[in-house]
Amino acid sequence: MSSSMSWAEPADVYLSTSLASYLDTNVVLEGACERLIVGDLYCDIPLGLYVIRGENVVLIGELDPLKRELPPNMVRVSEPEIRSAQKVEREASELMGTMKKRMDFLDMD
Template sequence: MDLPDPYLPGAISLFEQLDKKLLVVLRDGRKLIGFLRSIDQFANLILEDVVERTFVDKFFCETSQGFMLIRGENVELAGEIDDNIPTNLTQVSPEEFRMIEDDFLARNPPKSLKRPTAAEEHEA
């Protein structure tokens, strides 16, 4: 296995991404995009010019969040973003996004997290 020289295990490897644009996925599913300004031994991140990106179908909307400190325990994934790679996604305004989201939810209602009762299972 080829390891970079010097090999930096764990969160410390993000030092190579300082001042680069990162995508950070949080444990609650939110996706944040911003410039990495600092990181510590606990993987706490300081991001600047942050936007929260929300997706529905082939559309996305960005909401400006400004400057953020993200606790390392909330980070699920972090990686550099290359804006030159094309995507098949279309950016829309927050108003358009709400209409698209409402339409999408009307066509695809969320599945209930409630477990069916024995009687409901017997009917099915």
């Protein structure tokens, strides 16, 4: 779930005493999903049942359900569309890295 991401501000996350007990404890999530974000596009990909090892849990909390989770400019797309956008983003990043290496090579200062 490395691409999962929330736009909530730190003040929007509440650590309750009932949730604090899950720190350093294995957590089983039912109906988990991975949120992939590329620019203004996002896609929630269902993962189903998901187990997170306790040593990987550093913070757990609740978001305020009355607040908007994503900025209004975000557009939900299908999984094939987000995968295509990821590929384009990765290729553009690789091209920029190659161009920077060439420019660094030409820099004689």
